[in-house]
Amino acid sequence: MTKNADTAEALAYAKGRVRFARDTPIDIVDGLPSVRFLSKVDGRRFVQEMIKNLARSDDSFLAEHTEYASQGWGIADAAIRDLIVETVRGGSPMLPSLSAYSALLTAGPVPKKPGKEKADNIFRDIAIALIVDDVSTRFNLSPTSNGKSENPSACRVVAKALEAANMLKGHKLVEDIWKRFGSSVKSS
Incomplete structure:
Protein backbone atom coordinates (compact mmCIF):
# COMPACT_ATOMS: atom_id res chain seq x y z
CA MET A 1 0.00 0.00 0.00
CA VAL A 29 -22.63 8.34 35.10
CA ASP A 30 -26.03 6.97 36.14
CA GLY A 31 -28.48 9.78 36.75
CA LEU A 32 -26.60 12.32 34.65
CA PRO A 33 -27.36 13.23 31.04
CA SER A 34 -25.72 11.35 28.19
CA VAL A 35 -22.87 13.17 26.46
CA ARG A 36 -21.99 13.48 22.80
CA PHE A 37 -18.31 14.18 23.33
CA LEU A 38 -17.94 16.68 20.53
CA SER A 39 -20.99 18.69 21.65
CA LYS A 40 -20.26 21.81 23.69
CA VAL A 41 -23.91 21.93 24.82
CA ASP A 42 -23.83 18.33 26.09
CA GLY A 43 -20.54 18.93 27.90
CA ARG A 44 -21.85 22.03 29.67
CA ARG A 45 -25.11 20.29 30.59
CA PHE A 46 -23.23 17.28 32.00
CA VAL A 47 -20.90 19.44 34.14
CA GLN A 48 -23.84 21.57 35.31
CA GLU A 49 -25.82 18.48 36.36
CA MET A 50 -22.75 17.02 38.08
CA ILE A 51 -22.31 20.25 40.07
CA LYS A 52 -25.99 20.15 41.09
CA ASN A 53 -25.82 16.48 42.14
CA LEU A 54 -22.70 17.00 44.24
CA ALA A 55 -24.03 20.26 45.73
CA ARG A 56 -27.26 18.51 46.83
CA SER A 57 -25.28 16.07 48.94
CA ASP A 58 -22.37 18.17 50.17
CA ASP A 59 -22.93 21.58 51.82
CA SER A 60 -19.26 22.59 51.55
CA PHE A 61 -19.26 21.73 47.82
CA LEU A 62 -22.42 23.87 47.46
CA ALA A 63 -20.82 26.79 49.31
CA GLU A 64 -17.63 26.53 47.23
CA HIS A 65 -19.53 26.47 43.91
CA THR A 66 -21.84 29.26 45.01
CA GLU A 67 -18.67 31.31 45.52
CA TYR A 68 -17.44 30.31 42.03
CA ALA A 69 -20.81 31.41 40.63
CA SER A 70 -20.56 34.79 42.36
CA GLN A 71 -17.08 35.23 40.82
CA GLY A 72 -18.52 34.82 37.32
CA TRP A 73 -18.08 31.12 36.50
CA GLY A 74 -21.07 30.69 34.20
CA ILE A 75 -21.56 26.96 34.53
CA ALA A 76 -21.59 27.19 38.35
CA ASP A 77 -23.99 30.13 38.08
CA ALA A 78 -26.41 28.09 35.94
CA ALA A 79 -26.21 25.11 38.33
CA ILE A 80 -26.79 27.23 41.45
CA ARG A 81 -29.70 29.09 39.80
CA ASP A 82 -31.27 25.70 38.96
CA LEU A 83 -30.85 24.59 42.58
CA ILE A 84 -32.51 27.79 43.81
CA VAL A 85 -35.49 27.22 41.49
CA GLU A 86 -35.75 23.54 42.52
CA THR A 87 -35.64 24.49 46.21
CA VAL A 88 -38.30 27.18 45.86
CA ARG A 89 -40.58 25.00 43.72
CA GLY A 90 -40.12 22.09 46.10
CA GLY A 91 -41.10 24.26 49.08
CA SER A 92 -37.93 23.32 50.97
CA PRO A 93 -36.06 25.76 53.20
CA MET A 94 -33.16 27.38 51.36
CA LEU A 95 -29.65 26.63 52.61
CA PRO A 96 -27.66 29.74 53.64
CA SER A 97 -25.37 29.69 50.59
CA LEU A 98 -28.35 29.38 48.21
CA SER A 99 -30.19 32.14 50.04
CA ALA A 100 -27.14 34.42 49.86
CA TYR A 101 -26.72 33.78 46.13
CA SER A 102 -30.44 34.36 45.53
CA ALA A 103 -30.09 37.73 47.27
CA LEU A 104 -27.04 38.54 45.16
CA LEU A 105 -29.06 37.79 42.01
CA THR A 106 -31.81 40.20 43.03
CA ALA A 107 -29.23 42.96 43.56
CA GLY A 108 -28.23 42.93 39.88
CA PRO A 109 -26.43 40.88 37.26
CA VAL A 110 -23.57 38.66 38.37
CA PRO A 111 -20.37 39.61 36.53
CA LYS A 112 -19.17 37.07 33.96
CA LYS A 113 -15.56 36.04 33.74
CA PRO A 114 -14.01 37.19 30.47
CA GLY A 115 -12.94 34.59 27.91
CA LYS A 116 -13.83 30.95 27.41
CA GLU A 117 -14.68 28.65 30.27
CA LYS A 118 -12.45 25.60 30.46
CA ALA A 119 -15.46 23.37 31.05
CA ASP A 120 -16.91 24.36 27.67
Whole structure:
Protein backbone atom coordinates (compact mmCIF):
# COMPACT_ATOMS: atom_id res chain seq x y z
CA MET A 1 0.00 0.00 0.00
CA THR A 2 1.28 3.49 -0.79
CA LYS A 3 1.70 6.32 1.68
CA ASN A 4 -1.24 8.17 0.05
CA ALA A 5 -3.45 5.08 0.33
CA ASP A 6 -2.49 4.69 4.00
CA THR A 7 -3.24 8.36 4.64
CA ALA A 8 -6.61 8.11 2.86
CA GLU A 9 -7.49 5.05 4.96
CA ALA A 10 -6.43 6.83 8.17
CA LEU A 11 -8.50 9.88 7.19
CA ALA A 12 -11.58 7.77 6.44
CA TYR A 13 -11.18 6.04 9.80
CA ALA A 14 -10.71 9.37 11.63
CA LYS A 15 -13.83 10.79 9.96
CA GLY A 16 -15.79 7.78 11.26
CA ARG A 17 -14.47 8.30 14.79
CA VAL A 18 -15.31 12.03 14.63
CA ARG A 19 -18.86 11.21 13.45
CA PHE A 20 -19.27 8.74 16.30
CA ALA A 21 -18.00 11.20 18.94
CA ARG A 22 -20.20 13.97 17.52
CA ASP A 23 -23.42 11.97 17.04
CA THR A 24 -23.49 9.19 19.63
CA PRO A 25 -24.66 10.00 23.17
CA ILE A 26 -22.68 8.07 25.80
CA ASP A 27 -23.90 7.38 29.34
CA ILE A 28 -21.01 8.14 31.67
CA VAL A 29 -22.63 8.34 35.10
CA ASP A 30 -26.03 6.97 36.14
CA GLY A 31 -28.48 9.78 36.75
CA LEU A 32 -26.60 12.32 34.65
CA PRO A 33 -27.36 13.23 31.04
CA SER A 34 -25.72 11.35 28.19
CA VAL A 35 -22.87 13.17 26.46
CA ARG A 36 -21.99 13.48 22.80
CA PHE A 37 -18.31 14.18 23.33
CA LEU A 38 -17.94 16.68 20.53
CA SER A 39 -20.99 18.69 21.65
CA LYS A 40 -20.26 21.81 23.69
CA VAL A 41 -23.91 21.93 24.82
CA ASP A 42 -23.83 18.33 26.09
CA GLY A 43 -20.54 18.93 27.90
CA ARG A 44 -21.85 22.03 29.67
CA ARG A 45 -25.11 20.29 30.59
CA PHE A 46 -23.23 17.28 32.00
CA VAL A 47 -20.90 19.44 34.14
CA GLN A 48 -23.84 21.57 35.31
CA GLU A 49 -25.82 18.48 36.36
CA MET A 50 -22.75 17.02 38.08
CA ILE A 51 -22.31 20.25 40.07
CA LYS A 52 -25.99 20.15 41.09
CA ASN A 53 -25.82 16.48 42.14
CA LEU A 54 -22.70 17.00 44.24
CA ALA A 55 -24.03 20.26 45.73
CA ARG A 56 -27.26 18.51 46.83
CA SER A 57 -25.28 16.07 48.94
CA ASP A 58 -22.37 18.17 50.17
CA ASP A 59 -22.93 21.58 51.82
CA SER A 60 -19.26 22.59 51.55
CA PHE A 61 -19.26 21.73 47.82
CA LEU A 62 -22.42 23.87 47.46
CA ALA A 63 -20.82 26.79 49.31
CA GLU A 64 -17.63 26.53 47.23
CA HIS A 65 -19.53 26.47 43.91
CA THR A 66 -21.84 29.26 45.01
CA GLU A 67 -18.67 31.31 45.52
CA TYR A 68 -17.44 30.31 42.03
CA ALA A 69 -20.81 31.41 40.63
CA SER A 70 -20.56 34.79 42.36
CA GLN A 71 -17.08 35.23 40.82
CA GLY A 72 -18.52 34.82 37.32
CA TRP A 73 -18.08 31.12 36.50
CA GLY A 74 -21.07 30.69 34.20
CA ILE A 75 -21.56 26.96 34.53
CA ALA A 76 -21.59 27.19 38.35
CA ASP A 77 -23.99 30.13 38.08
CA ALA A 78 -26.41 28.09 35.94
CA ALA A 79 -26.21 25.11 38.33
CA ILE A 80 -26.79 27.23 41.45
CA ARG A 81 -29.70 29.09 39.80
CA ASP A 82 -31.27 25.70 38.96
CA LEU A 83 -30.85 24.59 42.58
CA ILE A 84 -32.51 27.79 43.81
CA VAL A 85 -35.49 27.22 41.49
CA GLU A 86 -35.75 23.54 42.52
CA THR A 87 -35.64 24.49 46.21
CA VAL A 88 -38.30 27.18 45.86
CA ARG A 89 -40.58 25.00 43.72
CA GLY A 90 -40.12 22.09 46.10
CA GLY A 91 -41.10 24.26 49.08
CA SER A 92 -37.93 23.32 50.97
CA PRO A 93 -36.06 25.76 53.20
CA MET A 94 -33.16 27.38 51.36
CA LEU A 95 -29.65 26.63 52.61
CA PRO A 96 -27.66 29.74 53.64
CA SER A 97 -25.37 29.69 50.59
CA LEU A 98 -28.35 29.38 48.21
CA SER A 99 -30.19 32.14 50.04
CA ALA A 100 -27.14 34.42 49.86
CA TYR A 101 -26.72 33.78 46.13
CA SER A 102 -30.44 34.36 45.53
CA ALA A 103 -30.09 37.73 47.27
CA LEU A 104 -27.04 38.54 45.16
CA LEU A 105 -29.06 37.79 42.01
CA THR A 106 -31.81 40.20 43.03
CA ALA A 107 -29.23 42.96 43.56
CA GLY A 108 -28.23 42.93 39.88
CA PRO A 109 -26.43 40.88 37.26
CA VAL A 110 -23.57 38.66 38.37
CA PRO A 111 -20.37 39.61 36.53
CA LYS A 112 -19.17 37.07 33.96
CA LYS A 113 -15.56 36.04 33.74
CA PRO A 114 -14.01 37.19 30.47
CA GLY A 115 -12.94 34.59 27.91
CA LYS A 116 -13.83 30.95 27.41
CA GLU A 117 -14.68 28.65 30.27
CA LYS A 118 -12.45 25.60 30.46
CA ALA A 119 -15.46 23.37 31.05
CA ASP A 120 -16.91 24.36 27.67
CA ASN A 121 -14.55 22.19 25.67
CA ILE A 122 -13.24 19.60 28.11
CA PHE A 123 -15.21 16.69 26.62
CA ARG A 124 -14.38 17.81 23.08
CA ASP A 125 -10.69 18.03 23.84
CA ILE A 126 -10.56 14.63 25.56
CA ALA A 127 -12.45 13.06 22.64
CA ILE A 128 -10.05 14.62 20.14
CA ALA A 129 -7.02 13.37 22.10
CA LEU A 130 -8.54 9.87 22.21
CA ILE A 131 -9.15 9.94 18.45
CA VAL A 132 -5.56 11.11 17.83
CA ASP A 133 -4.27 8.25 20.00
CA ASP A 134 -6.51 5.74 18.19
CA VAL A 135 -5.44 6.90 14.72
CA SER A 136 -1.78 7.03 15.80
CA THR A 137 -1.88 3.48 17.16
CA ARG A 138 -4.02 1.92 14.43
CA PHE A 139 -2.07 3.43 11.52
CA ASN A 140 1.38 3.60 13.13
CA LEU A 141 1.54 7.38 12.78
CA SER A 142 3.40 9.75 15.02
CA PRO A 143 0.88 11.79 17.04
CA THR A 144 2.55 15.06 15.97
CA SER A 145 4.93 16.12 13.23
CA ASN A 146 8.10 18.12 13.58
CA GLY A 147 6.95 20.47 10.84
CA LYS A 148 9.72 19.42 8.46
CA SER A 149 8.52 15.91 7.70
CA GLU A 150 6.43 15.00 4.66
CA ASN A 151 4.90 12.14 6.64
CA PRO A 152 1.40 12.76 7.97
CA SER A 153 0.85 12.86 11.71
CA ALA A 154 -2.23 11.60 13.55
CA CYS A 155 -2.96 15.22 14.61
CA ARG A 156 -2.94 16.34 10.95
CA VAL A 157 -5.22 13.45 9.93
CA VAL A 158 -7.66 14.13 12.78
CA ALA A 159 -7.58 17.87 12.01
CA LYS A 160 -8.63 17.11 8.42
CA ALA A 161 -11.44 14.88 9.71
CA LEU A 162 -12.63 17.63 12.07
CA GLU A 163 -12.45 20.21 9.30
CA ALA A 164 -14.51 17.92 7.04
CA ALA A 165 -17.15 17.84 9.82
CA ASN A 166 -16.99 21.68 10.13
CA MET A 167 -15.79 21.39 13.71
CA LEU A 168 -12.25 22.79 14.03
CA LYS A 169 -9.79 24.49 11.75
CA GLY A 170 -6.10 23.69 11.70
CA HIS A 171 -3.79 20.98 12.91
CA LYS A 172 -2.07 23.33 15.40
CA LEU A 173 -5.23 23.39 17.54
CA VAL A 174 -5.36 19.57 17.47
CA GLU A 175 -1.65 19.44 18.36
CA ASP A 176 -2.27 21.83 21.29
CA ILE A 177 -5.08 19.55 22.50
CA TRP A 178 -2.77 16.54 22.14
CA LYS A 179 -0.06 18.31 24.17
CA ARG A 180 -2.56 18.96 26.99
CA PHE A 181 -4.29 15.55 27.07
CA GLY A 182 -2.18 13.08 25.09
CA SER A 183 -0.19 11.71 28.01
CA SER A 184 -3.46 11.10 29.92
CA VAL A 185 -5.20 9.17 27.16
CA LYS A 186 -2.32 7.28 25.51
CA SER A 187 -3.00 3.61 25.03
CA SER A 188 -0.29 1.31 26.31
